[in-house]
Amino acid sequence: MADAGHKPVIYERFAEARPVGAGLMLQPAGLVALERINCRGCVEALGSRITRFRGWSAPDWRQLVEVDYSQLSGNLYGLGIHRASLFGALWQATTTRGIAIETATEIIGATPAAGGRVRPLCLDGRHLPCVDLIVDASGVNSQLRGIVGASPVPSPYRYGAIWASLPNTDFARDMLLQRYVAARHMVGILPVGQLPASDTPLVTLFWSLRPEDHAGVLAAGFETWRDKVAAIWPEAADLLDGTVDFSAFALARYAQFTLRVPFAEGVVFIGDAAHSTSPQLGAGVTMAMLDARP
Ligand SMILES: Cc1cc2nc3c(=O)[nH]c(=O)nc-3n(C[C@H](O)[C@H](O)[C@H](O)COP(=O)(O)OP(=O)(O)OC[C@H]3O[C@@H](n4cnc5c(N)ncnc54)[C@H](O)[C@@H]3O)c2cc1C
Structure with a gap:
């Protein structure tokens, strides 16, 4: 709107910007939209280019999902990015244009x-x-x-998720990965690049659960939950080394x-x-x- 000569004002309820939020997957059309406001380069510099999506199902970890962007025409790919990094790029685009922002509104x-x-x-x-x-x-x-x-x-979905962004130890940086136990459990790992002013590569780890079961998971304790993750995906549980409680995890309802x-x-x-x-x-x-x- 600013580029078209209007004078937008952004009203935001938060008092100040904070690096909150899950890792996100941007699709090619979203990247094109960012290009139109000259933000694509900045966002891609912070994100992880995702070229493949794989999913495996218990008990024998048979492959259930195989999606490759390369099967589409053109040089298409997704981008895993931390919400704070995407926000930072949009924030910069906003301030560069001198757009007024009123926070705590x-x-x-x-x-x-x-x-x-x-x-x-x-x-x-x-x-x-x-x-x-x-x-x-x-x-x-x-x-x-x-x-x-x-x-x-x-209408709420029956399942939401707990998630946290963690340092990427061993996972490929170009693949969205998931493991499923029937329709009851899903562990997902999305590489999300790095935060602004950091060079630590991150992944976002998702664990699907019903929101009403969240309190029970917390009450059973972090180690109990970590063991459940390890039973499904030992390498995913390794991402939790150095994490001792749920404080890095947020509950998302969909x-x-x-x-x-x-x-x-x-x-x-x-x-x-x-x-x-x-x-x-x-x-x-x-x-x-x-x-x-x-
Ligand atoms: C855990 C999780 C993972 C997700 N993963 C993905 C993913 O991989 N890929 C994907 O595409 N999408 C994903 N999504 C969905 C995605 O986050 C949303 O579709 C997207 O953020 C919608 O953008 P938005 O700008 O419409 O709203 P939001 O991102 O919700 O932004 C709304 C803004 O408005 C402000 N606000 C709210 N109420 C008021 C008010 N009354 N007055 C003033 N300001 C207000 C908020 O503070 C916020 O800044 C995920 C969502 C969750 C919860």
């Missing part, structure tokens, strides 16, 4: 104003200055979605929905605010970028 609604304009409403009760358009990119828990009437309530009409007078919804799907598809960030691309 949580938008919870919008009221109509004269001339078809709209006025964002903050959690603290403040009405912000009138704007021509609100682009709601506030993610799966968007509070503005009520504006479009019969907005679907996201939800599915699509807005039938992703806009209303003065408001448009993009990214997870408009549509959310399972992270297992590795498509959410790419779809958000496609929504936003010039």
Whole structure:
């Protein structure tokens, strides 16, 4: 929008940027979207180029998934990247353009104003200055979605995951790897490059679980869980050497929905605010970028 001559203001609920979030897989279309805002080189420099995806199933670790980007035409590949690295590149693109950012500002609604304009409403009760358009990119828990009437309530998936980003000891840096025990357990390993200002290669380790079982896993203790990982994938458990508790692990819940009409007078919804799907598809960030691309 800034490149097209508009004067966007970004309102962000967090008070300051922090290196939080899981590793992500960007698809080729997402990389093209980044190219259009001159961010691709910067993002690729921090990520891991993913050319293959392999999955194996218990009990005999028979190969279930074999996906190679090279089977597609053109020089296509995915990119594993830490969310903080992607954020850093977008942050730089924002500040380079002199785009205004107001942090610690949580938008919870919008009221109509004269001339078809709209006025964002903050959690603290403040009405912000009138704007021509609100682009709601506030993610799966968007509070503005009520504006479009019969907005679907996201339906949670039965399975979520715990995950952590850890130093990559021995895993190939160009492959997304998964092991499955029926549909009950999935261990995933995604190389995600490195954080800005670091040269330690990282992987994100995912362990699927039902969110209601999370408390039980914590109560049973880290060693018990580590043994379960080792029983499925000893090399994956080796990544946990030097990790003594769950403090590096976060619980992610997943939800599915699509807005039938992703806009209303003065408001448009993009990214997870408009549509959310399972992270297992590795498509959410790419779809958000496609929504936003010039
Ligand atoms: C564990 C996990 C792994 C994933 N792995 C992948 C993957 O490999 N590949 C992939 O493509 N996708 C993955 N996803 C999905 C992906 O994270 C989302 O699809 C993507 O981040 C959506 O981008 P977004 O910009 O729409 O929303 P978000 O990334 O959720 O960003 C929303 C922003 O809005 C801010 N915000 C929220 N509410 C307000 C408010 N009321 N007012 C002001 N600001 C607000 C938030 O602080 C945040 O900065 C994963 C998700 C999870 C949880």
